[in-house]
Amino acid sequence: MGAASNAALEGPLVLEQPTFGRRLRELRLARGLSQAEVAEGGLSTAYLSRLESGARPPTAKVLEHLVERLGVQPSTFQTVELSPLGEVLARATSADDQGTTALPLLDAAVRESGDKDVDLRWVSLWKLTQLHARQGRLPEALAAARTLAALSDQIGVPLLRERVHTHLAWCLRESGEIAEALVSAQAAVAIAEEHAIPQPDTVKARLVLISVLAESNRLVEAHAEADKLLAVTEELNGLALAEVLWSIANVHIREADPVGAAELLDRALRHLDSRESPLLWMRLRMAAASLNLQMNPPRVESAERLLNEAEAVVKIIGTPVHEIELDVIKAHLAFQQGDLGAARELYERVAPSMPQLSYRDRVRVELLHNQILILEGETQTGVRHIEELASKAQEHGNAHLVSEIWRVLATTLSGPAQAKRPPAPPSR
Incomplete structure (x- = not known):
């Protein structure tokens, strides 16, 4: 063999049976060669057969002959095999339908x-x-x-x-x-x-x-940690900056500072281009709509505009979970607009999918349902269920959610102007 071929043989190769034999047979058949044609001039047909079956390991001299006869580089015979877990991971990662195909594969592996x-x-x-x-x-x-x-x-x-x-x-x-x-x-x-x-x-x-x-x-x-992040906002790009401002706006909402929260949300929305990350652009608008509805008083018109913008994107790239989350916010919007019928209808549509929501969203959906019950006259049932929600949130250590539940109950019982019964149907 020439100098180039000898050089190609340099360096460690992993040549283990039976993988080497399978690779050898694949290469031979791909070239339309018989065992005799490949073995000619260097080894017996019987020896080649044992190589292909995995019964004999290849030597350096045999490898040199096979490289010459098959016209390949020595590295072509590299026999690193995927482990069972590696093979499953490769299949799962390359699957088109990650949810249907990858999840059961990875779970089992x-x-x-x-x-x-x-x-x-x-x-x-x-x-x-x-x-x-x-x-x-x-x-x-x-x-x-x-x-x-x-x-x-x-x-x-x-x-x-x-x-x-x-x-x-x-x-x-x-x-x-x-x-x-x-x-x-x-x-x-x-x-x-x-x-x-x-x-x-x-x-x-x-x-x-x-x-x-x-x-x-x-x-x-929370505010101290937020200040640390605000100090480095100039170094962040649009995506990271939008997420930082979004999180800090949540802190301001919990501090009963709706003006500060609104300013941060508006800044986040301005800094994120929909072409940079359509998914985050959509999620940010849904989050902003939800936060607008939690303000006191709720910013209903702003929430509706943001929700409409998000819904257009959800229909294109959203997952089933995003569709559920969208319906949750739409239910809260309908409630704030005084349309209890639409709010109840959206609640009933969301209810079967509740396990897919976060704990906070599940609580807020159930809270909304019981607000509707109270406003429709089932006060005792609604109050009892809301008290149970508060007790469970307390067990989870979610102090802010507990205070939100009690605040909502008090507001609902006092008969807020925005929570009106649906209008009566027109007379015939």
Whole structure:
């Protein structure tokens, strides 16, 4: 062989049976060659047959002959095989329908992998918890995130630990487990500070921490964390800046500062181009519409405009979960507009899909339902159910949600002007 061919043989190759034999047979058949034609001039047909069957390992001399006869590079015979978990991960990641195809594949693979392939198990769990979260399967997302956090702590890579604890805190917050969410969010921020984690990841960790502190009604601490992020807003791009302003607006809402919240939301909306991230553009408008309806007094016209803008995008790129969330906000809008009939209809449409919503959204939907009951005359039933909601929120450690529930109950019982009965049908 020439110098170029000899050079091609340099360097370590992984040539293991039976994978090598299968690859050899594939190459031979692809070229339309018989075993005798490939073996000619270097080895016997019987030996080649044993190579293809995996019964004999290849030697350097045999490899040189095969490279020459088949006209390939030695690396063509590289026989690194995917592990079972690696193969499943590859199939799941490349699947067109992630929800239908990838989820059951990854679920089964993670359950059967045990302690093998730690790196692939980490990637599989990360993919799994993300997919569950996008599909609105919060209990499954949380279970995968808990397992992933333990594995990440075992691996010990700071960046992975920070990302996983941030995601775990988000899952816990969405599930209403506020006390545990706070522990995980604080751990993520501590890891980020100790190991100088890149700014985008650090910002995400602080955003989750701010939201959890706000849910805990620890508003002084939430505001202090918000100020730290505001100090670096000039360094953030449109996407990151919009998320930061959105989170800080939530703090202002909880501080009973609707003017400050509105200014931050308006700034976030101005800074985000729909072409940069249509999904975030849509989500931000839905969030802004929801926050506008929570203001005192509610900004109904602004909420309706934002909701209409978001709905146009939901129809194009939204998931089933986004459609449910949109109906939730539309129900609150109908209620604030005094259309109890439309609000009830939207509630009944959302009710079967409640498990796909976050804990806070589930509570707010049930709260709305019971407001409707009270205004329709079923006061005792509505009040009892609202008291139960407050008790459960207290058990979850969600102090801000508890105060919101009691405030809404008091407002509803006092007969707010905007919560009117639907108009009577016209006489014939």
